[in-house]
Amino acid sequence: GEDVEQSLFLSVREGDSSVINCTYTDSSSTYLYWYKQEPGAGLQLLTYIFSNMDMKQDQRLTVLLNKKDKHLSLRIADTQTGDSAIYFCAERQAGANNLFFGTGTRLTVIP
Amino acid sequence: DAGITQSPRYKITETGRQVTLMCHQTWSHSYMFWYRQDLGHGLRLIYYSAAADITDKGEVPDGYVVSRSKTENFPLTLESATRSQTSVYFCASSESTRGVGDEQFFGPGTRLTVL
Numbered sequence: 001g002e003d004v005e006q007s008l009f010l011s012v013r014e015g016d017s018s019v020i021n022c023t024y025t026d027s028s029s030t031y032l033y034w035y036k037q038e039p040g041a042g043l044q045l046l047t048y049i050f051s052n053m054d055m056k057q058d059q060r061l062t063v064l065l066n067k068k069d070k071h072l073s074l075r076i077a078d079t080q081t082g083d084s085a086i087y088f089c090a091e092r093q094a095g096a097n098n099l100f101f102g103t104g105t106r107l108t109v110i111p
Numbered sequence: 112d113a114g115i116t117q118s119p120r121y122k123i124t125e126t127g128r129q130v131t132l133m134c135h136q137t138w139s140h141s142y143m144f145w146y147r148q149d150l151g152h153g154l155r156l157i158y159y160s161a162a163a164d165i166t167d168k169g170e171v172p173d174g175y176v177v178s179r180s181k182t183e184n185f186p187l188t189l190e191s192a193t194r195s196q197t198s199v200y201f202c203a204s205s206e207s208t209r210g211v212g213d214e215q216f217f218g219p220g221t222r223l224t225v226l
Contacts, residue, residue, distance in 0.1 A: 004153070006153075008151075031213070040219075040220075041219055042115075042203075042217030042218050042219050042220055043154075043201070043203075043215075043217040044217070045214045045215070048214075088153060088154065092213070097142065097159060098144060098169060099156075099215065101146075101155075102153050103151060103152060103153040104153050
């Protein structure tokens with residue numbers, strides 16, 4: 001599979017913004033996703049972006065896509081303790097049925 | 112229960128034993144997936160299925176067997192468990208894999224320990 005890379009850990013203070021970064025290698029990616037995994041649970045889709053977009057905003061979440069650099073980011077505004085979780089980026093390549101996931105970033109929000 | 116469920120939630124077994132992890136979804140989704148989650152690797156696809164009786168290998172299929180005789184069930188079998196198969200296993204399903212409607216819904220996971 002293609003490499004999808006993320007930093008493993010991120011800590012922020014409550015109320016600050018969090019930015020979680022992801023790099024991918026397949027230029028044919030059609031959709032890119034952000035999933036959230038809370039402790040002891042499965043993954044839940046947070047948001048997604050089409051590859052022909054460069055930004056998507058959904059309440060406190062902002063997704064930025066730089067196709068040239070193959071870089072995806074998730075910004076969480078006004079981060080809360082309930083945002084503490086592991087965040088995975090994932091890509092769907094053209095013609096593929098499955099997703100390729102990154103390693104996940106563990107976000108810790110400090111009160 | 113509505114949604115996607117996995118059983119057991121926790122399993123301890125010994126090297127060489129056969130183990131089957133169950134996955135059941137109530138949405139009649141066409142696609143089902145098995146992933147394993149390991150630290151430093153994220154989620155890696157083991158097998159997936161596009162419909163009943165149609166399965167295909169993912170990134171890490173060796174040592175695993177799947178079947179899909181009914182749309183709602185997608186069991187994963189470790190034929191002869193090894194320590195390297197100690198992991199958290201997630202089942203997922205989706206309505207499609209093309210565009211809108213391709214969101215994957217995940218089960219709660221099965222934590223498997225092979226001694």
